Amino acid sequence: MVSTNAEPEAPGVDLGRLADLSVTKLHGVGPKKAKGLASMELETCLDLLTHYPRRYIDRSKQARIADLAEGEEASVLVSVLTTNSRRVKGGKVMVFSTVGDDSGSIKITFFNQAWRERQLTPGRQAVIYGKVELFRGQRQMTNPVVDLVGDKTARIIPVYPQSSKSGLHSWDIAEWAAEILRRSVPPAGRGISDPLPDYLLDRHDFITREAAFVGIHQPESMAEVAEARRRLVFDELFRLQLALVLRKRAIERTETGLAHVIDGPLLAGFTEGLPFALTSAQDKAIAEICKDLARPIPMHRLLQGDVGAGKTLVAVAAMLAAVDGGHQAALMAPTEVLAEQHFAGIRALLDGLTVEASNSLLGERPLKVELLTSRLGTADRKRILAGLLTGDIDLAIGTHALIQENVMFSSLGTVVIDEQHRFGVEQRAALRDRSYGDATPDVLVMTATPIPRTAAMTVYGDLDVSVLDELPPGRTPIVTRWVRAPGDLAQAPEELEGATDLEAMWAAVTEQIDQGRQVYLVCPLIDESEKLEVASAEATFDRLRQVELDGYRLALLHGRLGSAEKDETMELFRSGQVDVLVATTVIEVGVDVANATVMVILDADRFGIAQLHQLRGRVGRGEHASSCWLVGQATTEDGEARLEALVASTDGFELAEVDLDLRGEGTILGERQKGRNDLKLASLRRDREAVGQARQAAIDVVDADPALEAHPSLARELQVFLDEADAEFLLKS
Ligand code: ADP
Ligand code: MG
Numbered sequence: 001m002v003s004t005n006a007e008p009e010a011p012g013v014d015l016g017r018l019a020d021l022s023v024t025k026l027h028g029v030g031p032k033k034a035k036g037l038a039s040m041e042l043e044t045c046l047d048l049l050t051h052y053p054r055r056y057i058d059r060s061k062q063a064r065i066a067d068l069a070e071g072e073e074a075s076v077l078v079s080v081l082t083t084n085s086r087r088v089k090g091g092k093v094m095v096f097s098t099v100g101d102d103s104g105s106i107k108i109t110f111f112n113q114a115w116r117e118r119q120l121t122p123g124r125q126a127v128i129y130g131k132v133e134l135f136r137g138q139r140q141m142t143n144p145v146v147d148l149v150g151d152k153t154a155r156i157i158p159v160y161p162q163s164s165k166s167g168l169h170s171w172d173i174a175e176w177a178a179e180i181l182r183r184s185v186p187p188a189g190r191g192i193s194d195p196l197p198d199y200l201l202d203r204h205d206f207i208t209r210e211a212a213f214v215g216i217h218q219p220e221s222m223a224e225v226a227e228a229r230r231r232l233v234f235d236e237l238f239r240l241q242l243a244l245v246l247r248k249r250a251i252e253r254t255e256t257g258l259a260h261v262i263d264g265p266l267l268a269g270f271t272e273g274l275p276f277a278l279t280s281a282q283d284k285a286i287a288e289i290c291k292d293l294a295r296p297i298p299m300h301r302l303l304q305g306d307v308g309a310g311k312t313l314v315a316v317a318a319m320l321a322a323v324d325g326g327h328q329a330a331l332m333a334p335t336e337v338l339a340e341q342h343f344a345g346i347r348a349l350l351d352g353l354t355v356e357a358s359n360s361l362l363g364e365r366p367l368k369v370e371l372l373t374s375r376l377g378t379a380d381r382k383r384i385l386a387g388l389l390t391g392d393i394d395l396a397i398g399t400h401a402l403i404q405e406n407v408m409f410s411s412l413g414t415v416v417i418d419e420q421h422r423f424g425v426e427q428r429a430a431l432r433d434r435s436y437g438d439a440t441p442d443v444l445v446m447t448a449t450p451i452p453r454t455a456a457m458t459v460y461g462d463l464d465v466s467v468l469d470e471l472p473p474g475r476t477p478i479v480t481r482w483v484r485a486p487g488d489l490a491q492a493p494e495e496l497e498g499a500t501d502l503e504a505m506w507a508a509v510t511e512q513i514d515q516g517r518q519v520y521l522v523c524p525l526i527d528e529s530e531k532l533e534v535a536s537a538e539a540t541f542d543r544l545r546q547v548e549l550d551g552y553r554l555a556l557l558h559g560r561l562g563s564a565e566k567d568e569t570m571e572l573f574r575s576g577q578v579d580v581l582v583a584t585t586v587i588e589v590g591v592d593v594a595n596a597t598v599m600v601i602l603d604a605d606r607f608g609i610a611q612l613h614q615l616r617g618r619v620g621r622g623e624h625a626s627s628c629w630l631v632g633q634a635t636t637e638d639g640e641a642r643l644e645a646l647v648a649s650t651d652g653f654e655l656a657e658v659d660l661d662l663r664g665e666g667t668i669l670g671e672r673q674k675g676r677n678d679l680k681l682a683s684l685r686r687d688r689e690a691v692g693q694a695r696q697a698a699i700d701v702v703d704a705d706p707a708l709e710a711h712p713s714l715a716r717e718l719q720v721f722l723d724e725a726d727a728e729f730l731l732k733s
Contacts, residue, residue: 011190011193012190012191012192012193012194012210013184013189013190013191013192013193014192014193014195014713014716014717015046015192015717015720016716016717016719016720018044018045018046018049018180018184019044019045019046019720020044021044021045021046022034022043022044022045023037023042023043023044023045023047023048023176025045026045026048026176026179026180027179028172028175028176029176032167033167033168033172036166036167036168037166037168039163039165039166040161040162040163040166040168045180046720048173048176048177048180049177049180049181049213049217050680051160051161051173051177051680052160052216052217052232052680052681053158053159053160053216053217054159054160054161055159056156056157056158056159056219056222056225057075057077057127057147057149057156057157057159058155058156058222059077059155059156059157060155062075062076062077062101062127063075063076064076064101064102064103064104065078065100065101065103065104065105065106065139066103066104067103068106068132068139069132070132070133070134070139071131071132071133072131072132073129073130073131073132074129074130074131074132075127075128075129076101076106076127076128077101077125077126077127077149078099078100078101078106078125078126078127078128079099079100079101079123079124079125079126080097080098080099080120080121080122080123080124080125080126081097081098081099081100081105081122082097082098082122083095083096083097083098083116083117083120083121083122084096084117085114085117092111092112093112093113093114094109094110094111094112095109095110095113095114095116095117095120096108096109096110097109097110097116097120099120099126099128106132106139106140106141107135107138107139107140107141108128108130108140108141108142108144109140109141109142109143110142110143111142111143113143116146119146119148120146124148125148125149125150126146126147126148126149127146127147127149127157127159128141128144128145128146128147129144129145129146129147130142130143130144130145147159147170148169148170148171149170149171150169150170150171150174154218154220155220155221156219156220156221156222156225158170158174158216158217158218158219160173160174174217177217177218178217178218181213181214181217181218184210185210185214191210192208192209192210192213193209193713194208194209194210194713195209195711195713195714195716195717196209196235196238197701197711200697200701203697204234204693206230206231206234207227207228207231208231209231209232209235211227211228211231212227212228212229212231212232212235213228213232214228215227215228216228216229216232229681230690232681233681233682233687233690234690234693234694236679236680236681236682237458237679237682237687237690237691237693237694237695238694238697238698239717239718239721240458240461240679240694241457241458241461241691241694241695241697241698242698242701242702242714242718243718243722244458244461244462244698245461245695245698245699245702246702246706246708246718247461247462248300248461248462248463249702249703249706251298251300251462252297252298255297255298255440256296256298256440257295257296257297257298257299257440257441257442258293258296258298258325258327258411258413258441258442259293259294259295259296259325260293260294260321260322260324260325260327260413260414260442261321261324261325261326262290262291262293262294262321262324262325263290263324264320264321264323264324264325265324266320266321266323266324266353266355266367267317267320267321267324269353270316270317270320270349270350270353271317273352273353274313276472278310278313279309279310279468279470279471279472279473280470281305281309281467281468281469281470282310282313282314282468284466285303285314285466285467285468286314286317286318288301288464288466289301289303289314289317289318289321289444289466290317290321292442292464293318293321293322293325293414293442298440298441298442298443299414299442299443299444299464300443300462300463300464301442301443301444301445301463301464301465301466302444302445302446302447302456302460302463302464302465302466303315303444303445303446303447303466303467303468304447304450304451304456304465304466304467304468305446305448305450305467305468305469306448306450306468306469306471306617306651306652306653307448307613307614307616307617307652308471308472308475308617308620308621309468309469309470309471309472310468310471310472311446311448311468312342312345312346312349313349314446314466314468315331315416315418315444315446316346316349316350318414318416318442318444319331319395319414319416320350320353321414322413322414322441322442323355323367323394323395323413325413326411326413327411327412327413327414327441328388328391328393328394328395328396328409328410328411328412328413329394329395329396329412329413329414329415329416330395330396330397330398330402330409330412330414330415330416331346331395331396331397331398331415331416331417331418332398332399332400332402332403332415332416332417332418333397333398333399333418333419334399334418334419335399336373336374336375336399336563337566338418338419339371339373339397339398339399340371340373340567341592342397342418343369343371343397345592346369346395346397347369350367350369350395353366353367354366354367355367355394367394367395368387368392368393368394368395369393369394369395369396369397370384370387370388370393370395370396370397371396371397371398372384372388372396372397372398372399372401372402372407373398373399373401374399374400374401375563376401384396385406385407385408388407388408388409388410389408389409389410390410391409391410391411396409412441413441413442414441414442414443414444415441415442415443415444416443416444416445416446417443417444417445417446418446419446419447419448419449445460445463448614448617448652449610449614449652449656450467450652450653450655450656451656451660452653452656452657452660452684452688453465453467453688454684454687454688454691454692455656455660455684457691457692457695458684458691461695469653474623475620475621476620476623476624476625476626477620477650478599478616478619478620478626478627478628478650479625479626479627479628480616480627480628480629480630480646480647480650481505481627481628481629481630481647482604482629482630482632482643482644482646482647483501483502483505483629483630483631483632484501484632484633484634485501485502485631485632485633486631486632486633487524487602487603487604487605487606487631487632487633488524488536488540488602488603489540489543489544489547489548489602502631505600505629505631506548506549508598508627508629509549509598509600509629510549510552512597512598512627513552513579513580516595517595517596517597517598517624518573518576518578518579518580518581518593518595518596518597518598519579519580519581519596519597519598519599519600520580520581520583520596520598520599520600520615520618520619521540521544521580521581521582521583521599521600521601521602522583522584522585522599522600522601522602522615523536523537523540523541523558523582523583523584523602523603524536524540524602524603524606525584525585525603525606525607530559530560531560533558533559533584534558534559534560534584537556537558537582537583537584538556540582540602541554541556541582544580544582549579549580552579552580553577553578553579553580554578554579554580554581554582555569555572555573555578555580555581555582556569556582556583557569557570557581557582557583557584558583558584559584569581573593573596574593576595581596585611585615592618592621593618593621594621594622594623595622595624596618596619596621596622596626597619597620597622597624597625597626597627598619598626598627598628598629599615599616599618599619599626599627599628599629600628600629600631601615601616601628601629601630601631601632602631602632603631603632604630604631604632604643604646605632605633605634605635605639605642605643606632608642608659609642609645609646609655609656609658609659609662610655610656610659612630612642612643612646613646613652613655615628616628616646616650628646630643630646630647638662641658641662642658642659642662645658645659657685660684660685661685701714
C-alpha cells in the first residue's frame with residue numbers, strides 16, 4: 001500500500017478519544033438504552049469497549065440435550081420452544097418453559113420469577129446452566145442460570161455481564177462493542193493506537209492493543225481470547241503500576257529526608273545485648289531499613305511479618321538508628337492496650353541503654369522512652385509534651401494522641417506505625433507533619449496481616465516492602481482443630497449438637513490447665529454493639545464458670561472495663577493467678593504470655609481469616625506445645641473454607657493467599673485504591689505473574705523517563721484513567 005499523499009500516517013484512535021464519545025453516538029442507543037447502560041456505569045464508548053465478556057460459549061463444545069444425564073450440572077445452548085406460567089399457593093408464580101436443540105428438548109421451571117415469561121419468548125436462543133433432575137420420568141432443570149445469547153452464527157459467543165434492571169441483553173452489548181470496533185479498526189477506522197513501547201511488546205510477546213480488543217469481543221477461538229486477555233490484563237496492571245511508581249518517585253523528589261548515622265553505638269549496643277540472635281529475615285529487614293535511613297530521601301517502607309515473626313525488634317532497631325543520628329522516634333499503635341504493651345515491652349528491651357547528653361560535659365544519660373495516650377493526666381501530659389519539644393525524650397510510644405495538634409517534636413527522625421490497616425493514609429501524613437523543620441521523617445509501617453506479594457505490590461505500590469518470612473527458632477507449631485458445634489454456649493440447648501467433640505475439647509483444655517498451662521477463650525463476635533457483645537461475653541463467662549470450667553480460675557476481659565480493671569486482669573493472667581482469660585477480641589493484638597498454650601475461639605465462623613490467625617498467634621509463644629480450637633458451624637461455603645484453611649496452615653502468607661482467593665481483591669484494594677481502580681479484567685489472584693511484570697515495566701519506563709515526556713501516549717492514558725489532579729501531580733517533574 002503506497003500512499004502518494006505526503007500527510008503523515010494517521011496515529012490511530014487512542015482510548016482518550018473513545019472516553020470522549022458518549023454511547024448515544026452508537027446506533028440504536030436512544031435515551032432509554034442510554035439509561036440502561038448508565039445504570040451499569042457504561043456511559044462512554046471506552047466504558048463499553050472495556051466492558052468485557054464474562055464468559056464465552058463455544059458452540060462446538062456444547063453438550064446436547066440428548067446426552068444430559070440425571071444429577072449432572074450441565075450447560076446447553078437451546079432455543080426456547082414454549083413458555084407459560086401458573087399462579088400457585090400463596091400468590092407466587094411458576095414459569096415453565098420448554099427449550100430444545102436438534103437432539104431433543106427439556107423442561108425448565110422457575111419459582112417466583114414471573115419476569116422469565118417475558119424473557120423466554122419462543123425462538124430466543126439461550127444458554128442454560130443447571131442441575132439435571134428427573135421428574136415423573138422427564139428431565140428438567142429448576143431455576144437454571146440463563147444467558148440469552150441472541151441469534152448468532154459465530155462459533156464463539158461472548159456472554160456479557162448484564163443486570164436485569166438495565167433492560168439490556170448480552171447481545172445488545174455485543175452489537176455495540178462490534179460497532180465501536182468496526183468504526184475504529186481499518187478499513188473503516190483509523191486503527192486503535194498502542195501506547196506500549198515496542199520493547200515491552202517484544203519482551204512479553206504481546207499482540208497489539210487493537211488485536212486484543214478484537215480478540216476479546218469477537219474471538220474466533222478460545223486461544224485468541226487467552227492472548228487478548230493476557231494483553232489487556234497487562235495494560236490494566238501497567239497503568240496502575242505506572243501511577244504508583246510515578247507517585248513513589250514524585251514523593252522521593254519532593255521531600256527532603258534526614259540522612260542518619262546507621263551504625264551508631266546505640267543500635268549496636270542493642271543488638272549485642274539481646275539474649276538471642278536475630279533471624280536472618282530480621283537482619284535483612286534491618287539492613288534494608290538502615291540503607292533507607294542513610295539516604296537523604298525519606299523512607300516509606302512497609303514491614304510485613306507474620307504474628308510472632310519479631311517485628312517489634314526491627315521497629316526498635318529503626319527507632320534507635322534515629323536516636324543514633326541525633327533525632328527522636330515515635331511508634332504509633334492502634335489501641336491503648338497495644339500502645340501500653342509496646343511501651344512495657346520496648347522499655348524492657350532498652351533497659352540499660354544510654355545516649356550522649358546534649359551537654360557533652362554531662363556525659364551519658366539513660367535513653368528516655370515515654371508513653372503518650374489519652375489516658376494521661378494533665379500534669380504528665382504537659383511534662384511529656386515539653387520533653388518531646390526539647391528533645392529530652394528520645395522515643396515516644398502512643399496512640400492517636402501522638403498526632404494531636406499540640407504535639408511537637410524537637411526533631412522527629414523515624415516514625416513507626418503499627419498495624420497499618422487500622423490507620424488511614426491521612427493519619428500517616430499527620431504524624432509526619434508533627435515534625436519541626438523541613439525534613440520529613442522516615443516512615444516504617446508494620447503490619448501483622450500479611451498480604452500476598454502481588455497484592456502488596458499493588459496496594460502498597462508506593463512503599464518499599466520488607467518481609468519477615470521466618471519465625472524465630474524453637475517455636476512448636478500450633479495444632480488447630482475445628483469443632484463443628486454451636487459457638488454460643490450460653491444460648492445453646494442442653495443437648496448440644498457436636499457435643500461429643502465439645503466434650504473432648506473441654507477435656508483437652510482442662511488437662512492443659514491441670515498441667516499448669518493457661519487458656520484464652522474468645523467470646524462470640526457481636527457486630528451490633530459493644531453493649532451486646534459485653535452482655536454475650538458475660539453470659540458465656542457465667543456459663544463456663546458453672547458448667548464447662550467449673551472449679552478453675554476464670555477472669556473476664558472486655559472493652560467496657562476501665563483501664564485499671566483491664567490492667568489488673570491482664571496482670572493476674574500474666575502472673576499465672578488466672579487459668580482462663582475469657583475475652584472479647586480485645587486480646588487480638590499484642591498480648592504476650594508464654595505460658596498460655598490454648599486458644600479457644602467460640603463462633604469462629606464469624607471471624608475473618610486474618611483475625612483468626614491473629615488470635616491464634618497469641619499462643620505458641622513459649623516452649624510448650626500449643627493448640628487452637630475453633631468452635632463453630634460454618635453456614636456458608638466460604639465460612640467452611642476459612643476454617644479449613646486455618647486448620648490446614650499456620651503460615652500467615654499462605655493464609656493471606658487463601659483469603660485473597662475467597663474474598664477477591666476488592667476488599668484489599670478498597671482501602672487504598674478507592675475510585676482509582678480500573679481492574680476490570682485483571683485479578684490479583686489469577687494474574688500474579690502479570691502484576692510483577694507490570695511493576696517491572698513501570699519501573700523501567702519511569703526511571704528512564706520520569707515525566708513520561710518521551711511516552712506521550714502513556715501520559716495521555718494516565719490522564720484518561722486517573723483523576724485529572726492525580727495525573728497532573730504525577731507527571732509534573
Ligand atoms: P510480632 O510483633 O512480629 O508478632 P514480636 O516482635 O512481638 O512479634 O516477637 C514475638 C516474640 O519473639 C517476642 O517474645 C520476641 O522477644 C521474640 N523474638 C523476636 N525475635 C526473636 C529472635 N530472633 N529469636 C528469638 N526470639 C525472638
Ligand atoms: Mg507485634
